[in-house]
Amino acid sequence: MTGESVVLVIDTATETVVTGVVRLSATGEATTLAERTVHDHRRHAEILTTLIGEVLAEASLVGADLDAVVAGTGPGPFTGLRVGLATAAAYGDALGLPVHGVCSLDAIASVAGEQSALVVTDARRREVYWARYAGGERVAGPDVAAPAVVAETLDDAPVDTVVGPPRFTEQIAAGRAEEVGVVHPSARALAAAASPELGTTPGPLEPLYLRRPDAVELKDQRRKSLLPVNP
Incomplete structure (x- = not known):
């Protein structure tokens, strides 16, 4: 521009x-x-x-x-x-x-700044859309999966912040990452x-x-x- x-x-x-x-x-x-x-x-x-x-x-x-x-x-x-x-x-x-x-999801991720972040939104059917970010750039996703499956991402690639609707961030972060409620x-x-x-x-x-x-x-x-x- x-x-x-x-x-x-x-x-x-x-x-x-x-x-x-x-x-x-x-x-x-x-x-x-x-x-x-x-x-x-x-x-x-x-x-x-x-x-x-x-x-x-x-x-x-x-x-x-x-x-x-x-x-x-x-x-x-x-x-x-x-x-x-x-x-x-x-x-x-x-x-x-x-x-x-x-x-x-890229727009939602901006609230995390340069922190590593996992962003989720409601996909219905008891699933979430998700993507992972590092240094402000998307490094994985977007994809769709159950919250429990997405939570495993925190074990494989630890993140600082989980961003999304609180009903999902609480379950996914589970005390292992900061939660930021954004819907x-x-x-x-x-x-x-x-x-x-x-x-x-x-x-x-x-x-x-x-x-x-x-x-x-x-x-x-x-x-x-x-x-x-x-x-």
């Missing part, structure tokens, strides 16, 4: 819908101009467009004032994540703006994570689903029913 940029930020990788407008300096310093967070995973599609309008109005901006769109690519559940990425892509296409995707990425952290790529041509906006969606078409269900069952 060679100059100041103003970006619209969207993330629906967690149960919390995050939208914001962030100004990035030429050095990558991020300043939040407006932000909305709504914790309701069942209403991502209903509220996202309204929240975008609210943050633009609060920042006294219109779409033409933006330089780019930044979208959290997950990992996250299929339906919610798809809503955010589709909205970001449509908004960028309508305004002729580049759309940059960033791993949502969703901030607009500022998402924008900062994307700052090195701003001003360049973005790659494809690829979601990190990590597993198949919960819902499948009826024809897929029928196909599964015809598969042999291993004894």
Whole structure:
């Protein structure tokens, strides 16, 4: 990035819908101009467009004032994540703006600074999405597993901090690492994570689903029913 940029930020990788407008300096310093967070995973599609309008109005901006769109690519559940990425892509296409995707866990990891950290978010089905960081860089993941399996990471590669929803960090850290309760990425952290790529041509906006969606078409269900069952 060679100059100041103003970006619209969207993330629906967690149960919390995050939208914001962030100004990035030429050095990558991020300043939040407006932000909305709504914790309701069942209403991502209903509220996202309204929240975008609210943050633009609060920042006294219109779409033409933006330089780019930044979208959290997950990992996250299929339906919610798809809503955010589709909205970001449509908004960028309508305004002729580049759309940059960033791993949502990378943004959450920023709270740990340069410490070695394990970041987790709720993947449902009694599992978590996770990634491990050292010196501010991702060194393992993202992946999905049960919390007990992820906890074994602390034995193989000890970390200073476990970051994520408290119901998971307590179980995973188990007194062996500091716990930091964070349930969703901030607009500022998402924008900062994307700052090195701003001003360049973005790659494809690829979601990190990590597993198949919960819902499948009826024809897929029928196909599964015809598969042999291993004894």
